[in-house]
Amino acid sequence: MSNESALPAAMPSATDAALAPGAEWWRTAVIYQIYPRSFADASGDGIGDLPGVTGRLDSLAALGVDAIWLSPFYTSPQKDAGYDVADYCDVDPLFGTLADFNAMTARAHELGIRVIVDLVPNHSSDQHRWFQAALAAGAGSVERARYIFRDGKGKNGELPPNNWQSVFGGPAWTRVTGADGQPEQWYLHLFDSSQPDLDWNNRWVRDQFLDVLRFWLDRGVDGFRVDVAHGMIKADGLPDYTPPAEGGSMGGGTATLEPGISDEATDDPPYWAQDGVHEIYREWRILLDSYPGGRILAAEAWVDPLSKVANWVRPDEMHQAFNFAYLETPWAGKDLRAVIDDSIEAFSAVGAPSTWVLSNHDVVRHASRLALTADNLQGHGIGPKTVGLPDQEVGLRRARAATALMLSLPGSAYIYQGEELGLPEAIDLPDSARQDPTWFRTNGERYGRDGCRVPLPWEADAPAFGFNGTGASWLPQPTGWSALARDKQLGVQGSTLELYRRALELRREHALGSGDVTWLDGYPDDVVAFRNGSVTVIANTGTKPIALPVGDVVLSSAPIDGELPGDATVWLV
Numbered sequence: 001m002s003n004e005s006a007l008p009a010a011m012p013s014a015t016d017a018a019l020a021p022g023a024e025w026w027r028t029a030v031i032y033q034i035y036p037r038s039f040a041d042a043s044g045d046g047i048g049d050l051p052g053v054t055g056r057l058d059s060l061a062a063l064g065v066d067a068i069w070l071s072p073f074y075t076s077p078q079k080d081a082g083y084d085v086a087d088y089c090d091v092d093p094l095f096g097t098l099a100d101f102n103a104m105t106a107r108a109h110e111l112g113i114r115v116i117v118d119l120v121p122n123h124s125s126d127q128h129r130w131f132q133a134a135l136a137a138g139a140g141s142v143e144r145a146r147y148i149f150r151d152g153k154g155k156n157g158e159l160p161p162n163n164w165q166s167v168f169g170g171p172a173w174t175r176v177t178g179a180d181g182q183p184e185q186w187y188l189h190l191f192d193s194s195q196p197d198l199d200w201n202n203r204w205v206r207d208q209f210l211d212v213l214r215f216w217l218d219r220g221v222d223g224f225r226v227d228v229a230h231g232m233i234k235a236d237g238l239p240d241y242t243p244p245a246e247g248g249s250m251g252g253g254t255a256t257l258e259p260g261i262s263d264e265a266t267d268d269p270p271y272w273a274q275d276g277v278h279e280i281y282r283e284w285r286i287l288l289d290s291y292p293g294g295r296i297l298a299a300e301a302w303v304d305p306l307s308k309v310a311n312w313v314r315p316d317e318m319h320q321a322f323n324f325a326y327l328e329t330p331w332a333g334k335d336l337r338a339v340i341d342d343s344i345e346a347f348s349a350v351g352a353p354s355t356w357v358l359s360n361h362d363v364v365r366h367a368s369r370l371a372l373t374a375d376n377l378q379g380h381g382i383g384p385k386t387v388g389l390p391d392q393e394v395g396l397r398r399a400r401a402a403t404a405l406m407l408s409l410p411g412s413a414y415i416y417q418g419e420e421l422g423l424p425e426a427i428d429l430p431d432s433a434r435q436d437p438t439w440f441r442t443n444g445e446r447y448g449r450d451g452c453r454v455p456l457p458w459e460a461d462a463p464a465f466g467f468n469g470t471g472a473s474w475l476p477q478p479t480g481w482s483a484l485a486r487d488k489q490l491g492v493q494g495s496t497l498e499l500y501r502r503a504l505e506l507r508r509e510h511a512l513g514s515g516d517v518t519w520l521d522g523y524p525d526d527v528v529a530f531r532n533g534s535v536t537v538i539a540n541t542g543t544k545p546i547a548l549p550v551g552d553v554v555l556s557s558a559p560i561d562g563e564l565p566g567d568a569t570v571w572l573v
Contacts, residue, residue, distance in 0.1 A: 028513025
């Protein structure tokens with residue numbers, strides 16, 4: 001390729017100590033997730049792109065993050081917003097070119113920001129050349145063995161191979177038609193029918209992805225966030241499975257397998273968290289360790305309990321795993337203390353840092369979620385007909401307090417774009433504007449994830465609030481977001497943006513990421529109180545104000561007048 005000579009170097013370590021065991025950069029990093037199609041749009045077509053990211057990196061450097069993680073920007077039909085990959089080694093024209101990626105990575109590294117890219121190994125797009133070859137080659141071929149094709153049940157194979165359901169709703173199997181026009185085998189897709197699952201028992205598939213890793217490592221990326229990292233390997237025989245009614249779509253909980261299957265197999269669905277996935281990551285870890293600069297793997301693994309999640313970050317596997325147990329913990333002191341203890345214990349047991357996260361591109365933004373008054377399962381989203389919709393004022397107050405608590409904890413923290421502006425979930429999107437496959441596959445019964453993916457507001461008085469210069473936006477932006485635009489908050493005391501900036505500054509200054517938690521006694525159940533190094537942190541999840549200990553207030557999520565009000569967090573030194 002013509003731009004090979006311009007490949008950016010990997011982010012160098014500031015000192016040799018940054019890579020010393022126990023002191024690696026990723027153990028304490030604050031990582032900012034960029035959802036490229038909604039971050040910034042340089043072309044003006046209404047969809048964010050890589051040049052748009054490059055143009056806004058200075059803002060992230062000023063915020064104080066250590067790394068960015070970009071959701072997929074690869075060549076894709078965009079049936080699932082890029083998580084349906086048609087070419088793992090190229091940039092979709094929607095987002096730019098490989099040269100644009102090189103320029104973005106180089107600029108990030110100039111600013112001291114590392115670059116982590118998304119990898120989607122569980123499935124490809126049905127437009128990928130591998131799957132197209134599998135369709136053309138027919139049953140029993142080498143090409144079909146790269147995916148999970150099976151004969152159907154019933155007299156003429158007219159029934160799916162098993163009863164598995166898609167994460168997005170509906171059956172997880174689609175039947176293909178042969179060249180003669182006759183129906184034949186079925187293929188598995190745990191997500192949309194346009195996302196066929198690869199067969200990771202196939203050595204050819206494993207080798208292809210090692211090449212994909214090398215391609216991006218050679219371009220200077222500092223790591224990979226691995227989508228559906230608890231997937232890829234399926235249980236032998238693909239047994240029937242009925243998920244628990246109360247479970248989220250991505251795993252967790254127990255359910256019932258078909259008769260004859262051991263009770264020991266009911267801990268996880270037969271398509272999530274199978275032991276064989278760990279062999280894959282051990283092989284990947286060897287490859288990443290052969291590159292300089294501390295390249296990392298971060299797992300999206302929806303697995304219960306935390307002690308099991310820790311299996312993904314054993315010393316010879318991945319470096320980090322998202323702490324979804326923390327994300328899903330209600331805003332209640334007793335529950336928060338328990339999950340903090342459990343997290344630190346589970347991850348420390350394998351020598352890994354705990355991670356902390358409150359929002360991402362798949363869940364309701366925490367400025368809304370923390371004020372919901374009814375259950376909301378992961379992946380279902382919220383909309384006008386949702387029961388228990390949040391009070392926006394309460395949601396933002398709790399979100400600010402929850403963030404101040406999260407950023408005081410030891411380990412690594414993830415921030416989702418726009419949460420530093422206090423953005424709520426966009427609830428009132430017109431049905432005609434919705435694009436999430438979940439909305440369509442459930443016939444509108446689940447709203448899906450569009451509400452957390454609306455393009456960001458940068459400048460209050462600009463077209464599309466500064467997302468671009470044309471006013472185009474792939475999802476409509478709420479008019480009320482003008483008051484939340486970055487330029488309306490920058491330098492404004494008490495704004496959510498300044499709360500984040502100050503928290504990240506103090507987190508570095510007091511080395512909170514490498515500290516530890518010492519619980520403080522004498523507080524009621526709805527208060528979280530601990531000391532991390534020189535900082536005392538108190539979060540009041542209740543409604544009654546509480547007295548503060550002696551100390552200088554260096555950060556507060558809400559105004560303080562002698563006492564800490566409810567739904568507020570304070571740092572004192």
